Amino acid sequence: MRKFKRVQWMVMLLLLVMVVSACGGSGGDGNSASGGGSADSGNVKITLLNSKGEILSQLEDAAKAFQKDNPGITVEIQPVPAGGSPFERASALYASGNPPTMIMLDTGDVEKFKDRILDLSGEKWNKDTVENATTNTTFDGKNYAFPLAVEGYGFIYNKAVVDKAVGGSFDPTTIKTRNDLEKLFQQIEASGKKALVISPMDWSLGAHYLPLAYAGQNKDMAQVDKFIASLKAGQVNLATNPVFNGLMDTFDVMMKYNIDQASPLAGAYERGPELLGKGEVGVWFMGNWAWPQISGFDTANKEYGFLPVPISNNADDYGNQEISSAVSKRIVIDKEKSTPEQQEAAKKFLSWIVYDAKGQDFLVNKANIIPAFKNITLPAADPLGKSIQEYIAKGKSEQSMSMLPADHWSKLGSSMQKYLAKQGDRATLAKEIEDYWKTVK
Template identity: 65%
Template sequence: MKKGKVIQTLLLSLIIMLIVSACGNAGNKEAAKDKGANSGTEAAGNAGDKAAADAPVEITLLNSKGEIQAQLEEAAKSFKEDNPNITLEIIPVPAGQSPFEKASALYASGNPSTITMLDTGDVEKFKDRVLDLTNEKWMADRVDRSTDLTTFDGVNYAFPLAIEGYGFIYNKQVVDAAVGGSFDPSTINTTKALEELFAKIESSGKKALVIGPMDWSLGAHYLPLAYASQSTDPQAVTQFIEDLKAGKVDLAGNAVFNGLLDTFDVMKKYNMDKASPLAGTYERTGELIGKGEVGILFQGNWVWPQIKGFDTANGAYGFLPVPHSNNPDDFGNTQVSTAVSKRLVLDKEVATPEQQAAAKKFLEWMVYSEKGQDFLVNKANIITAFKNITLEPADPLSKSLAQYIADGKTQDSMSALPADHWAKVGASMQKYLADAGDRATVFKEIQEYWKAVK
């Protein structure tokens, strides 16, 4: 009896094992089936990600540096060669319109550019509409202080595109002939020495100077020298601006402002266009100095493409500071003005994640690729703000600026002025240039402008 029960128990166990085994095999087959399905889904997902990465992306760049429009368009083509799925269109800011005005209009229309080139002072106004770039790769390679003015509450919002500088540009061939030997730029360190040089150039049969009457040149570059030269301490300069806003400054009694207009009076006296002082154009001033018809031009290194186009003699050029007194030791008399002048910001309101990624790729391409570096330094004649770029500027104006920087003979440009400063204050300087307003009028209008700034 016990033996039979044992046999029955063994048979029952065997049946159960067979059933469990069958169920297990079925489960394994189902699991295998599910795994295959999941693998297919994962593969499809990976393929989708790759397809998304390779999908065509169109981005735009609003260019406010008109002299490199053609170079930027070539850079866009070169960038596309390296990134076939990305098309970059370069949109120029219309002549006479500020980048702030154009960018504001594009945002108002709901169609901002993916990348916008702004002046330094404009970045803060757009910081709520553009991407945080604090953790981008190129931040580790930027030069010191290059993003200080675009960092707010610890967040950097802009890519430092170009270090630029300005002052008196001289055609060495013309001034060498005027002084009867090799011209030494260090001898021009007072207003008196500048006027003597102008007189020598005139005596040699050439015109001494041409003044570009553009409001941006007079309002964003020339007059701001009077702010920057107030002190060697940047904080003191900032306080001077705050005092202007508060109505605490009487410019009629300010030595630097009066001295800079004294220099401007000398410039007006020797201006080639003094019969029609507002008739000149930016392009024409570059042509005149490039052809050697004038010896001196107040402008920045960005004018080199225009000069080069007319320089058939392959001449030498350099910068002179703009003196504002007859004391060589006064700050500003031996320094040229330099700063990171142009910044790139990336839209976050309308641009898609794919467009934002493409725009970031373009920034990295400029800093780290051979083609990008070639565009910045050799094609666009830009002094870059990145330590890893070892290419040296080839054009004489950038070389001259680089030497002033190396010698510590620079002052900070007033690159964070309000967006409308160059238009409004530039208009006051235009009136002074054309003798349509006296010095008291200029000072009064400048003071009224600053008191209205919020």
Template identity: 55%
Template sequence: MKSKKVLSLVATVVLISGVLAGCSSKSGGSSSGTKSKEVKITMLNSKGEIQSQLEDAAKEFKKTNPNIKLDVVVTGNGQSPFEKISAMYASGNAPTLAMLDPTDIIKLNDKFEDLSKQKWIADTVDNSLDTIKTSDGKVPAFPFTIEGAGFIYNKTILDKAGVDPASIKTLNDLKSAFDKIKAKGSEALAICSADWSLAGHFLSIAYADQSNDPAKVNEFFDQLKAGKVDLTKNKPFNGLIDTFDVMKKYNIDKKDPLSATYENNQQQVGTGKVAFWFNGNWAWPQIKQFAGDNDNFGFIPVPVSNNASDYGNSGIPAGVTKYIGVDNTTSTKAQKAAAEKFLNWIVYDKNGQDFLVNKSNIIPAFKNITLEPSSALAKSIKQYIKDGKTIQFITTTPSDHWSKVGVSMQKYLASKIDRAELAKEIQNYWKNVGK
């Protein structure tokens, strides 16, 4: 009897151990023989202003995906995303996920997975994939954010000066507003001297204002490349530079305009030291640090003539400005699956949506996300989109456009060259693209 009891007890222990091992295996327990191997993926982030938010998102994602570790690498200050990604590929250290500008996605589309079969494709906002979609239907990237740009205003300063932002419809209206603000003892404007802002965003308005038809804008680029455009005789270009000349006159840093920094400008508009600043809704997280979370900020378009009905005077540049590609060159099948899981987490998980909209103040490119951005700037952009008062956000200029043409814009800002010389330098850039 005794031996039978011992054998029975041993059998019971073995049976229970087997059951527990099975349960451990199914639940991802810590047994060395059953634990799934951790998949490590990396992401290149070209929106430095949300680096901490992305790092927090990676931690939140890991809570429900414990076998996936996501590390976020930020593009260096002053380095273009294309330079960074090119260096990473050249060193054999390509990121699993790469957040890039549309033009970079187009240029590198053969390095990215085709995401056209992903669930989120059906939930994208209309036309949000048009820019990057290939002729054979490949979707090489995920639309990360819709953004817009224009004159950011601090309503507290405008109210003090008796300026209604909605009344600014022409260049003369803008100048009048600047004068009223100065008369009340405040500074009217700050100009960001960064090359990406001057060439990538501000000058691009002249391109977008060529036509409300994107095909005709593309024709204009073709004419520029062929050397058949004289910008000194181009109405949208001259109109925008007329506005820039007024901006230079009222610039808080006009004595040393190239000393202005993006960080100082955020503080100036956030604290009410200046009333206007040309930039985009991506600047809100930093402005908020100085202004607090309130609705005293918004956008007005950049007027380029004294005829309010001229195309562009009532429109804000808006569109998808960042896409995320999934590497298909060195990433393993497991890494690609993990990367795709993270993208789906952003779109369909409540914590992913919270990261995108509430934490990062991003306007999502997905119709299923019903969260409304809380930031005043995102709300303003969304209203322009809703009202149909937008112009094309030019996102497909060559990767070196803002760095090379930005230098020309900086020279003009500092009055080192005149308008004719600026036009010539821009034209020469386009004539030599790809050569």
């Protein structure tokens, strides 16, 4: 009897070991089919490729908060290398057979991955997006991307610096022309500060500044699309185009007052928020995504706003009083390598951002993002977001060019860098832009 019980006990122990081993072997990571698990089993790992480096720590905190609410899911944030293209990084990961579960892409890149990503049209949040939020990511009646952020850009001004320069409370509506802008630069310099800093990164010059020459052609985006089509067909002579020349005339004024004009290509992104936040310059051409960095250098003032980029000395010309804004970043979900469990977990994460109080807090208060969803009624948490929202509310918004080719910023950003460094004249720049568009299919 005792011998029988001993054998029975050993058999039970062996079975227990087998069960534990099986459970331990079922876990996994990445997007491998064998490691997906179920959303309720406690072993689903999903990854998000983040292309907004300025919110990396905030995203990581959001992932932890989501995991606390959803203990069956682990979210890992993978950064795109600094200055890198999310399209190129995502393409490389697909080529290696290990794409992330979720990918944060620029709007113009979504269609390139259409056959590899999920149709998200059935998700509840589609009904709560702001106007036109999913227009550029809808193909054949299906929306393939989650609109993460409305962003805007232009001249950011430090109010404390410009107040002192103008001898009172600065009114941004007084800057309606190029001459108005240059007068402000002169006033700032007369007050003992430098007027502005130009950040020379290719993405800033090629994805933000130069595209104002396209969007500024007409308030009607259908006409802007026709202009781009004409560029592709080689039918545009930029040398005689008033909007392009007006924008570059403004750039010439910027170069004249640039704090880094002695070595215009030396500055890194981090230099801009430091100079502006510390009050060493009054103006910086950049977008509202820069607030976390600016606020880190300014612990007292915190008063900032946007000025549009004027392209002429006629205050009524389109673009002179409008700020550029649009949904800029999108999140897509892989369907090629991720398991059904991972796909459901990723959908749950996106819904959490839109509908959970902690998700909304991350978006608006922590990441300083202007949400693309009407149901999120939290006011912008920072002065730059508030400034963008005010321009939009007043109908003073120019649609950003969010559907540019993936290599536009690197190739034409390089051309803009040559112009900034005075290594090429405007005729050379215009030709390089025209030649580039002729190669775009």
